[in-house]
Amino acid sequence: MTAPAFDIAVIGGGIVGLASARALLQRRPQLRLVLLEKERTLGAHQTGHNSGVLHSGIYYRPGSLRARLCVEGRDEMVAFCKSNGIRHEECGKLILATREEELPRLDALYERGVANGLTGIRRLGPPEIADVEPHARGLAAVHTPTTGIVDYGGVVRALAREIADLGGEIRTNGRVWDIRRGGATTTIETEQGPITVRAFVNCAGLYSDLVARMAGAEPDVQIIPFRGEYYLLRPSARRLVRGLIYPVPDPSLPFLGVHLTRMVGGDVEAGPNAVFAFAREGYSVWNVQAAEIIGSLRYRGLWRLAARWWRTAAYEYYRSFSKAEFVRSLQRLVPDLRPEDVFRHGAGVRAQAVTRTGELFDDFYVLPQDGAIHLLNAPSPAATASLAIGRHVAELSADAFSL
Numbered sequence: 001m002t003a004p005a006f007d008i009a010v011i012g013g014g015i016v017g018l019a020s021a022r023a024l025l026q027r028r029p030q031l032r033l034v035l036l037e038k039e040r041t042l043g044a045h046q047t048g049h050n051s052g053v054l055h056s057g058i059y060y061r062p063g064s065l066r067a068r069l070c071v072e073g074r075d076e077m078v079a080f081c082k083s084n085g086i087r088h089e090e091c092g093k094l095i096l097a098t099r100e101e102e103l104p105r106l107d108a109l110y111e112r113g114v115a116n117g118l119t120g121i122r123r124l125g126p127p128e129i130a131d132v133e134p135h136a137r138g139l140a141a142v143h144t145p146t147t148g149i150v151d152y153g154g155v156v157r158a159l160a161r162e163i164a165d166l167g168g169e170i171r172t173n174g175r176v177w178d179i180r181r182g183g184a185t186t187t188i189e190t191e192q193g194p195i196t197v198r199a200f201v202n203c204a205g206l207y208s209d210l211v212a213r214m215a216g217a218e219p220d221v222q223i224i225p226f227r228g229e230y231y232l233l234r235p236s237a238r239r240l241v242r243g244l245i246y247p248v249p250d251p252s253l254p255f256l257g258v259h260l261t262r263m264v265g266g267d268v269e270a271g272p273n274a275v276f277a278f279a280r281e282g283y284s285v286w287n288v289q290a291a292e293i294i295g296s297l298r299y300r301g302l303w304r305l306a307a308r309w310w311r312t313a314a315y316e317y318y319r320s321f322s323k324a325e326f327v328r329s330l331q332r333l334v335p336d337l338r339p340e341d342v343f344r345h346g347a348g349v350r351a352q353a354v355t356r357t358g359e360l361f362d363d364f365y366v367l368p369q370d371g372a373i374h375l376l377n378a379p380s381p382a383a384t385a386s387l388a389i390g391r392h393v394a395e396l397s398a399d400a401f402s403l
């Protein structure tokens with residue numbers, strides 16, 4: 001029997017797959033590693049359609065993988081950007097309570113931030129809010145100075161260069177369509193032909209559950225795609241936003257509520273909302289994949305989720321179609337913003353794992369299998385946390401695959 005061509009394959013060339021490949025190679029420089037990406041370019045999906053925010057780690061349950069890897073990953077990402085000359089800025093963020101009933105939730109967030117070890121976090125009243133964001137209005141706010149903005153496209157390019165320098169191979173246009181396990185060797189069928197490996201890491205984002213199933217795993221979650229639509233502020237309105245202005249989120253949902261985000265290039269984005277998408281890569285309402293919708297509709301977890309959240313879902317669809325309603329959400333944060341100040345500007349699709357009981361999986365989810373590691377839930381803040389997730393994957397791989 002011939003030896004496998006590679007020690008390890010990483011499936012998926014988003015920021016998490018790239019960071020995992022880099023960490024694996026850093027840990028074991030002799031490793032024969034191949035990264036397989038179905039698109040022509042790297043970072044074409046969630047990574048290339050996100051808000052460009054470096055999250056501080058305030059939102060996540062203390063002790064969870066998300067809380068730990070976000071806080072560690074943020075620091076690592078700042079250092080990585082500095083050493084690679086990638087545009088980033090620690091501009092800070094305001095989370096604004098605009099209604100009385102949000103105040104207890106704001107306090108709970110503040111406590112979470114403290115528990116997660118955030119530095120410099122402050123509770124602000126209206127005068128201090130105006131000092132940080134002169135056009136924002138709120139009853140109270142939490143300010144996290146360690147939140148920032150970053151050029152994730154630059155991070156993707158730098159990671160790809162480093163992987164190549166470390167001897168790894170990146171194959172784009174390399175969609176994986178089947179995986180056959182056999183003893184010490186796994187055969188991965190790709191668009192460019194079969195590849196034999198000892199082990200593999202599945203970082204396929206919106207398709208990670210399907211890739212896991214190809215390999216014979218039976219994950220207890222399914223990826224449900226949630227589109228997040230954006231507006232952009234016209235240049236004349238950018239003066240209304242200095243940094244990042246967010247609402248107090250509903251703690252039972254993993255989405256942060258539509259917010260205002262300054263980008264590294266100077267643009268200011270508004271959004272994203274969260275609507276169920278009719279395709280895993282459904283970047284517009286017209287993008288419909290019948291087989292994928294049927295796959296979602298046949299999943300009992302989706303019906304249980306819908307039974308619980310149908311009012312929220314209906315409102316999200318209404319706001320998706322109504323610019324006036326979208327702007328009303330933003331005006332709660334910045335009352336001077338007018339409908340003519342914004343125009344529609346693209347969308348991203350989040351890969352959200354949903355359990356069979358209809359829960360939105362509330363942490364990163366890493367499922368080890370014999371000869372494989374599957375990342376089955378890596379939603380926000382996985383871009384911020386990517387370097388720490390990569391290290392975590394490399395540590396798990398060293399144990400699981402004796403690499």
Ligand SMILES: Cc1cc2nc3c(=O)[nH]c(=O)nc-3n(C[C@H](O)[C@H](O)[C@H](O)COP(=O)(O)OP(=O)(O)OC[C@H]3O[C@@H](n4cnc5c(N)ncnc54)[C@H](O)[C@@H]3O)c2cc1C
Nearest residue numbers: 012014015016038046047050051053176205348379382384
């Ligand atoms: C609208 C939106 C806003 C967000 N904002 C932020 C933010 O501001 N800050 C933050 O930290 N996080 C944010 N996130 C989350 C963050 O972008 C993601 O968590 C992160 O990019 C996930 O990276 P990934 O590599 O797991 O997935 P992806 O970037 O989706 O990469 C997965 C890759 O796998 C490839 N693939 C899939 N199937 C196959 C196959 N069969 N064969 C080969 N390749 C395959 C895909 O083509 C894709 O390139 C946001 C996400 C969205 C959608």
